Amino acid sequence: MASFTDDEIPVISLAGIDDDGRMAAVKKKIVEACEVWGIFQVVDHGVDPKLIADMIRLTTEFYYLPGEEKLRFDMSAGKRGGFMISTRRKGDVEDWREVVTFFTYPRRDRNYSEWPDKPEGWIGTTEEFSEKLMDLASKILEVLSEAMDLEKGALKKACGELNQKILTNFYPKCSHSDLQLGLPRHTDPGTITILLQDQVGGLQATKDGAKSWINIPPMEGAFVVNIGDHGHYLSNGRFKSADHRALANSKSNRLSIATFQYPAPEAIVYPLKVEEGEKTVIENPITFQEMYKKKMSNEPVLAMFNHKGPNKLKPST
Numbered sequence: 001m002a003s004f005t006d007d008e009i010p011v012i013s014l015a016g017i018d019d020d021g022r023m024a025a026v027k028k029k030i031v032e033a034c035e036v037w038g039i040f041q042v043v044d045h046g047v048d049p050k051l052i053a054d055m056i057r058l059t060t061e062f063y064y065l066p067g068e069e070k071l072r073f074d075m076s077a078g079k080r081g082g083f084m085i086s087t088r089r090k091g092d093v094e095d096w097r098e099v100v101t102f103f104t105y106p107r108r109d110r111n112y113s114e115w116p117d118k119p120e121g122w123i124g125t126t127e128e129f130s131e132k133l134m135d136l137a138s139k140i141l142e143v144l145s146e147a148m149d150l151e152k153g154a155l156k157k158a159c160g161e162l163n164q165k166i167l168t169n170f171y172p173k174c175s176h177s178d179l180q181l182g183l184p185r186h187t188d189p190g191t192i193t194i195l196l197q198d199q200v201g202g203l204q205a206t207k208d209g210a211k212s213w214i215n216i217p218p219m220e221g222a223f224v225v226n227i228g229d230h231g232h233y234l235s236n237g238r239f240k241s242a243d244h245r246a247l248a249n250s251k252s253n254r255l256s257i258a259t260f261q262y263p264a265p266e267a268i269v270y271p272l273k274v275e276e277g278e279k280t281v282i283e284n285p286i287t288f289q290e291m292y293k294k295k296m297s298n299e300p301v302l303a304m305f306n307h308k309g310p311n312k313l314k315p316s317t
């Protein structure tokens, strides 16, 4: 049984996890969080608060640039990364956000011509942020491996060469926040996501199929970590793929920076450990690339970021 209360997303300190005694306690908390929610916050994660503050500041500054500056980096015409305005209407509800996508790992895939050159310093800060989050992700994958009762390197090995994508989300304030979602309900496709949100709030998770939604309150300096579909499959469904969404806000603009950790495209997706008599969550091993494609064809909202789906661009106001 989980020791966290039913309506609280766990906050877990990673202080001293390299020491075995402390690791056991962290592991226990992470197991509880992942079995119930698939999402938790981490503090004492070792990423420099100044780097976090700089990343939020510079990212925000980009979104306040005039529309034509931002559109210099638009993702149309087959570009993988860069700036995009994403809108979608479903019944009375629509969502609106601006995004900038950076493909950061493997490093050889970095296409710097797609990385906005303003504000000054954003490229260097994004590079440093990417590297530090890759280190943090590796550490979290080790703890998660142990939490799945596997050897420390198991998840990393199953991922092959780790891929990383940084997606910065800007949700302009909107007066119809009752009719507008920042980002509709979804699960992330990758192994884990490490999310940084500003102090506005709006991220929510559900563990009962959207009957009730729980806020994930902003915490200065904390990261939200969630399990994605790949992580869920590797655990044979024991760890949830976090079901989450972001609300719009009528008073403030909101910023979040999601760092998605993916396996290599050719990595095999299949549970790493199956107990005797237990069924597997997926029938046959498939590659991550196949798994991703299948998900995108079922979830148009995510398909927009596959860059093959709709890619409507309007100048920002």
Ligand SMILES: O=C(O)CCC(=O)C(=O)O
Pocket: 167, 169, 183, 188, 195, 197, 202, 203, 244, 245, 246, 255, 256, 258
């Ligand atoms: O903005 C947020 O808090 C959530 C972002 C998110 O879930 C995503 O980009 O996949």
Ligand SMILES: [Fe+2]
Pocket: 186, 187, 188, 244
């Ligand atoms: Fe997400």
